[in-house]
Amino acid sequence: MGPRGKRYTAPEIDIYFDPRTCIHAARCVAGLPDVFVPDARPWIRPEKATADALADIVKQCPSGALHYVRKDRGAAEVPEATVSVTMVPGGPLYVRGDLDIVARDGSLVRHDYRVALCRCGHSQNKPFCDNSHIAAKFEG
Ligand code: SF4
8 A cells, every 4th residue: 555645744754645535524633733734835744743643643534535654663554453334424434444445347446444435426536435425415
């Protein structure tokens, strides 16, 4: 699983952000508000926290929009041993584990440890959630 998206770098850790899969659940902003500042540019400032704190918050990102690469001796992310699926009321499925998302033709769409999957059918980025359930007023 290679990191995707734009890199935000600090001496001990690089943070990668893929905006195509961010669903603005804002766990990052709530967890480290000095690092993740949506209105600022750059919006991620990894130098404002320790590498351990950054890694901890990145692993909470439910969509897999955030990943990290440690440049010190800190541990890489380890997937959950068993796959877990959490249904968000009116929203996506949060899935965690050592995941291969595979297309009907058998091609690998994405390998990740965290994904948010569309449940309403309106996403323009299927099989991933893009928050279309909000405009669609999905109540499932
Ligand atoms: S935690 Fe992940 S999905 Fe939520 S706002 Fe941050 S980057 Fe986006």
